[in-house]
Amino acid sequence: MIDRFADLGTRLIGRYVRWHESLPSTNDLAVQLTEVSAPEGTVILADEQTAGRGRRGRSWTSPRGGIWLSVILRPELPLERVPLLGLGAGVATARAIRELTGLPARVKWPNDVLVDGGKIAGILAEATAGAEWVVVGVGINANIALAALPVIEGYPATSLQALLGHPVDREGLIRAVLRELDRAYAELKSGGTGPTLRRWRETTDTLGRSVRVEMPDGAIEGTALDLDEAGALLVRLDGGEIRRVVAGDLRLREPGR
Numbered sequence: 001m002i003d004r005f006a007d008l009g010t011r012l013i014g015r016y017v018r019w020h021e022s023l024p025s026t027n028d029l030a031v032q033l034t035e036v037s038a039p040e041g042t043v044i045l046a047d048e049q050t051a052g053r054g055r056r057g058r059s060w061t062s063p064r065g066g067i068w069l070s071v072i073l074r075p076e077l078p079l080e081r082v083p084l085l086g087l088g089a090g091v092a093t094a095r096a097i098r099e100l101t102g103l104p105a106r107v108k109w110p111n112d113v114l115v116d117g118g119k120i121a122g123i124l125a126e127a128t129a130g131a132e133w134v135v136v137g138v139g140i141n142a143n144i145a146l147a148a149l150p151v152i153e154g155y156p157a158t159s160l161q162a163l164l165g166h167p168v169d170r171e172g173l174i175r176a177v178l179r180e181l182d183r184a185y186a187e188l189k190s191g192g193t194g195p196t197l198r199r200w201r202e203t204t205d206t207l208g209r210s211v212r213v214e215m216p217d218g219a220i221e222g223t224a225l226d227l228d229e230a231g232a233l234l235v236r237l238d239g240g241e242i243r244r245v246v247a248g249d250l251r252l253r254e255p256g257r
């Protein structure tokens with residue numbers, strides 16, 4: 001444990017912080033710690049991950065210079081609200097990036113963080129059976145050279161350093177992320193789904209756009225209309241039918257996006 005974050009001023013998140021030089025995955029360690037009932041709000045940080053994980057079973061490149069962290073939560077939320085933790089974490093990350101760098105970070109459903117069409121951050125929220133514990137993993141490509149990032153079709157990975165032309169204050173950004181996560185979590189627990197959904201809508205550029213969503217059982221194309229109460233995306237198919245999408249990879253269909 002380190003007391004470098006003693007002055008963070010959060011209610012819950014970051015009360016205990018473990019900062020490792022290298023880990024396979026901060027989410028893996030956080031999940032293991034839930035098994036020994038680590039206190040809620042514990043944060044695991046690593047300077048590098050050797051087996052970082054992304055959504056949908058993908059790997060997540062995590063060299064030094066990035067921000068790789070996981071938060072242990074015990075949300076006591078109805079199961080159907082758990083996806084909202086991931087949406088809220090995406091918004092919190094985008095807000096922290098905006099606050100610290102001034103870059104126009106926005107969320108793409110469900111919780112990717114993009115700047116000018118490049119992916120700057122991702123969220124991996126994982127619940128234990130019954131959602132008693134939820135681990136929220138946040139990865140931010142902060143001070144990383146573009147050459148060290150993977151080439152991804154559709155949404156190229158980019159870094160804050162590449163966009164700004166100089167490195168960012170990594171610890172300052174970690175603090176901003178933890179404060180925003182703390183606020184978002186408190187809001188979801190006390191305020192119901194409304195404030196979380198409203199902030200997500202304010203921070204996204206997905207809604208109203210022509211989209212293609214790849215899902216395990218196929219792809220759909222149409223217009224992204226809105227989120228429902230559980231954070232699922234409502235898409236009006238080109239034929240008019242409205243589909244509810246719980247999980248998938250979304251791309252904007254307009255050229256150049």
Ligand code: BTN
Pocket residue numbers: 024025026027028049051052053054055056058060062067068069070112121122123124137138139140
């Ligand atoms: C995605 O966009 O696919 C989600 C990426 C999530 C990466 C973070 S980095 C910290 C935490 N530990 C992991 O292994 N993954 C998440």
